[in-house]
Structures are given as structure tokens and as C-alpha cells.
Amino acid sequence: MSYILVTGGAGYIGSHTVIELVNHGYKVVIVDNLCNSSYDAVARIEYIVKQHVPFFNVDLRDSDALDKVFKQYDIQGVIHFAALKAVGESTKIPLQYYDNNIGGTISLLNVMKANSVKTVVFSSSATVYGDATRFENMIPIPEHCPNDPTNPYGKTKYMIEQILKDIHTADNQWRSAILRYFNPIGAHPSGLLGEDPLGIPNNLLPYLAQVAIGRRDKLSIFGNDYDSHDGTPIRDYIHVVDLAKGHISALNYLNKLETGEGLFREWNLGTGKGSTVFDVYHAFCKAVGRELPYEVAGRRGGDVLNLTANATRANTELKWEATLSVEDACKDLWKWTTENPFGFNIDNYKWQVFNDDKSDYSNRLHTVSFANGFKVSLANRGALLQSVVKNGTSVVCGFQDPSRYIEKSNPFFGTTVGRVANRIGGAKFELNGNTYQLAANEGANTLHGGFHGYDKQTFFGPVAKQEKNGDKVVNTFLFKYEDKDGNNGFPGDVECVIKYTVDDESVGIEFIGSHLETSPAEATVINLTNHSYFNISGTDSTDGTVVKAITNTQLEVDDSLLPTGKFVPTHTDITKPTKIGPDCAFDYCFVVNEAGSGIDTRSDELKPVLEATHPNTNIKLVAATTDPAFQLYTGTGIDTPGFKPRSGFCVENSRFVNAINVPEWRKQVIVKRGETYGSKAKYTFVDA
Ligand code: NAD
Ligand code: UDP
16 A cells, blocks of 8 residues: 655644545655644544544654655655744744755655655745745746745745755656645634644734634734735735645646656645735634724835735646635634634643554543642543542542553453443344344353454544633543444444543543444444443442442343343342442443433433442542443452452443343434434542
């Protein structure tokens, strides 16, 4: 399988381009040293495209590390974004700009050459033209406009173009597409990706967005005495998604050349339409829905009246054209800004790699901490809850060592369970006239989704966000897993999203299973839960924990732990405070609503179904769910090094066990094509 290597793929334009590449069927590898970006962008790319995108935290100047990437993947071509890009900064630290941009490119080209990769699309800039207004008849700017960059940043772009030209002259099999961007603006329409400028933004729209969100007082308009319709300068603003698509067109163009044929050619990527600063200001105010404060300041040094592209060459040769407007870009930028007011930067959230191989970022541990010391950690594998710390006490069982999670003895610590939690009798069921035979992984039954259930899957994401409402801080984390038709024997394509909502005393979990419109199966079966083991004793045993539930009714089970269909009282009345321990153990499905439920219970009441306290600590756990049942399991079977039996207990929200094989219960778990399964659970830890 061949790949496109994207340098700087975690950055603003690179991340949007990776999405377009995947959408156009390309496989992508990203190399980025994250000096001006965040891995969260890559996590969100994977979340959007629902595919793993290999990522390497490598500086381009480290040619050995770069070479390893070329050896590991069959690289067919490179899109080269990685660079430092701030014009003002480049005049202050020019050496760093030359070293990073030119040094990085030379290292990249050497490694490409050594690996016989000779196709490159290069991020250049309209900056190479300098002040095109110095000529008559050069606006809109054509590619043949003489170059005269006026700052070190622009000079690095100019020099790299020259290097690529010389390489092509020396070896005419090299294929270089030079893309000269005008003013990229906007964000991904999903609201998940956008520009995340560190410090004070230099560019017009990122600055204006920070004014709108309240991070800056007002916009300074740099001069209103230019010769334009409103006196402000004219630029060619291009939506970043249009720009990203231009790279696909350029790559396709290079790939269509005859075998052995090379090329060196420049293309302007712009809309061909100029907008003034006030035009953009008004478009953004419209997207925001109010007038934003501004003042007219003096002209900014180096600014010129008009820099609009002549994009005819790209239009005709690459068959590419910008289709989105400044208004579209403003709308998308505003969505990105309101949904991510601090970009990817969330002040109470940190992550670390949660794999033995620290260069593999696919499984990470995400920790969110609150001012009162409440701390929650989640991992991509199984979208699991690894740890909750309340008042200095660890109240959820979990492993510190990621490799422990893949051991057979792991009793599903903290994990999401699916596609069907709990048991399916005889490892089979019938649906729409078909019999589905599953793998039996517990006697004759299927337990917790089979041998390759959701607990063993690495979820994409998370999309991590934070909302602040006065003193209240709420963090959300979205994880996604694509469960394909036939996995573990289940029919239908299901997209599973697990949404954690964490505040300074609780962990909420929303379970969403969408049976996709495009699924080959008419219907499927879903029952999702979380398998955390709680322990609020402050010791390694839950013995003595006092539980009190909303119901004493359980599903009666036979010898193989399958429901008989009867609702019966449990052995001890747990609607009264009940001390759990060796003589009072539970592993039963308790029924909150004998009528069962529909397929999506998310808008039903989030009912507190069980509370637990322990005399050792001052902590009370309240478990709530929208589901019609919950499994209370007091952990008798825990048998994994470091954890003894009854070192944790589970309160797993659930539909009725084996519902798919019981006619009156089936409607709880059958999800037709296009329908969505949903439920909620919440675990609150308060002072008793
Ligand atoms: P960005 O800073 O968001 O992305 C650049 C990425 O490259 C970052 O993720 C950074 O971490 C990475 N990077 C930098 N040096 C690296 C190195 N030595 N090794 C590995 N990774 C490195 O910037 P962007 O706006 O997405 O720009 C992408 C490219 O487009 C740049 O080359 C830039 O000069 C060019 N460009 C941008 C604009 C613009 O207005 N945004 C305009 C014209 C051209
Ligand atoms: N601009 C402005 N106020 C700002 C930033 C930019 O008035 O805070 C103007 C700037 O003078 C220029 C236009 O907006 O005319 C675009 O500037 P930007 O820095 O975004 O891009 P440039 O075209 O300079 O690369």
C-alpha cells in the first residue's frame, strides 16, 4: 500500500489537507515536530475520517528518524507544509527560520532522494512576489510576476522554490508542484479543526475571532487611506478547505504525468477575488451576529494596497477552483471559535502516551484535574476509565501499566463493553429471518461482545473540550470506534461514540451506537455499557461497603446465567442499606423498569439507581442511568495480579440480559438501519 507523507500535517493547512487526501482515497503518514501545533489535531483528523493516520513526532532536520519513516512506509509522494511561518518573527530570528525551513527541506529532499521518492507538492506563498504593486498590470498577480520577497520568511519560500527548480534541472524526473497560497482563512465545517494561533494572532481573522470570543478588546484596522472602495487594503482570502483541495488537484496532476516525466511548475492558489479589510470585518460580524469593536489605526509597515491572485493557471491546468466564499469561511471560523475558544489548549487537561512504545500515540491516557483535587483519567483503548481520584483516594480500579490491559486476566477494568454487553444465550440470535452465530467465549454463551469486543479496540479521538460557566468547569471527551458488519459475527455497520462528561465531582458517560444508513444489514443488536470497578474504601477491598439500590428486583437466571424471563426479589433486600462482602455478594441484573425501554433512552430520566458508602472514607458514590436495568457485580471473580477478589464492584447500566433472544425484550436492543441506540450513565462522588 502506498502512502503520501505530509510534513506539518498537524498544522492548520496540513490537517485540512490530510482530511481531503483521505477523502480522496489516499493513505497518509504525518510527520510533524508539533513546534506550532498539537497532536489533538491529529486525533481529531482520525475522529473525522474514521481511519488511523500514522503519526511521527519527528523534526525534518533529523534525517535518520525521517529515513526510518520512509523505510517503514511505501511513500509515493510528499506534501511539504512543515515550516515556521510568522513574517514578523522571521525578521527577529532569521537564522532559526533559515535553519528550520531550508535546513528541514534539504534534509527532507535528501531522504526522499535516498528512497527514490521524487514527487513533492510544496507550500509556497504569495509572499514570494513581494510588493506586486511595484509593477503596472501585475494585479491580479500571475505566476510570472517577478519574485522579490521582503522578509526572511518569504525568502525561505523563495529559496526552497529555487532548490526544487535546480534539482529538477539536474534530474528531470523530479516532479515539484509549487503552490503559492494567498490568504488562507476559515476552519473545518465540522468545527473540529481550525487555526490555533499561539500568543497574539498577527492575521486579520484569527485576531477578529479572539475579539469576538472576548479574548481581545478590539480590532485595529491598519489604515483606511488606501485606494480601495472603503480605504482598506485588498487581499485574496481563500477558505482553507478550498486550499486543501488544491493540493489534491496538484498531486493528481503530478501523478498523471507520463512515467519518467518530471515537472517543476508554480500555481497560485487564490480565489481571484479581492476583499478589503472592512469587507472581511463585516462578513465576520454577520457570522457572529453582532458588530465587533474596532478602531482605525495607522498603516502597518510592509502592507500594500492589493494582493489578489490570478488563479487562471490553477483553474485551467489543475482543474481546481475555489468554491467557498469569505462568508462561508467566517461561518466556519466562528463555529470553530465558539466550540474551541482556546483552540486545542485546555488548561486542566493533559495527556501522555499509554503504550509501551512511546512513539505510538494511538493509545493515550487523558487526565483532567479540578481545583478540588478531583482527577479523572481516560484511555483510547476501550474508551476506558482508568482512574478517578476523589479526596486523594483512588476510587476506580485500573492498571498503571498499559500492557496489563491486554492480559487475559484483566476483568474488563474500566472499559466500554459492546457491541452487546452481558450475555447472548447459545452465542446466537435471529433477526429478520437470519440466524447469526457468534463466537462462544463463556461456555456456550457470548459474553461482552465476544473475543474482540469494544474493550479490545482502540477508539479514535478523543475530541477534548472544556466549558466554563462561572466557577463550574466541565470537560467532555468524545471517542469513536467503527464497528464493521461481520465483526464478532454481528450484522451491520455501527459507529460507536462514547462521550464522557467530567466535572469536579462526577463522570457522565453517554453511549451512542449509530447503525449507519449505508449498513448492509437491515437491523442489528446493540447494548453498550461501562465496566468500571469502584472502590470507595481507601483500601484494597470493598468489603464493608454499604449499598442501597432503587430496586430489589432482579432477572432470575438459570445455571448458565441466562434470564428465565421472571422478575424475582434478590437474596437480600438491597433497597435497604446492605453491607457487601464475602457473605453478601451480587452478580445480578437489577430491573429499574420492568417494561424495559426503547432503543434510545438518552432523553429519559437519569435515575439514581444505587448509592454506596464505606465507613473508612467520607465518600459517597451515586450511580445513575437512563437504562431499564443495571448489573451489580461485587467482583468475586477478580483474579488479576495486584487486585484480589472483591477489590471493586460494578454498577453497569444495561438493557435486559439476552434481550435479543426474549420476544418481549427484543425492542430494547434491535437497532434498524439508520437508527441510533443511546443511553446515559453517571457516577457522582460526593462527601458522605
Ligand atoms: P502551521 O504552523 O499551522 O503548520 C506548520 C506545521 O509544521 C506545524 O504543525 C509545525 O509544528 C510543523 N513544523 C514546523 N517546523 C517543523 C520541522 N522542522 N519538522 C517537523 N515539523 C515542523 O502553519 P500553516 O498555516 O498550516 O502553514 C503550512 C504551510 O503553508 C507553511 O509552510 C506556511 O509557510 C505555508 N503558508 C501558510 C500561509 C498562512 O497564511 N497560513 C500562507 C502561505 C503559506
Ligand atoms: N489587518 C488589520 N488588522 C489586523 C491584522 C491585519 O487591519 O489586526 C489587515 C492587514 O493590514 C492586511 C489584511 O488585514 O491588509 C490581511 O492581513 P494579514 O496579516 O491577515 O495577512 P497578510 O495579507 O498581511 O499576509
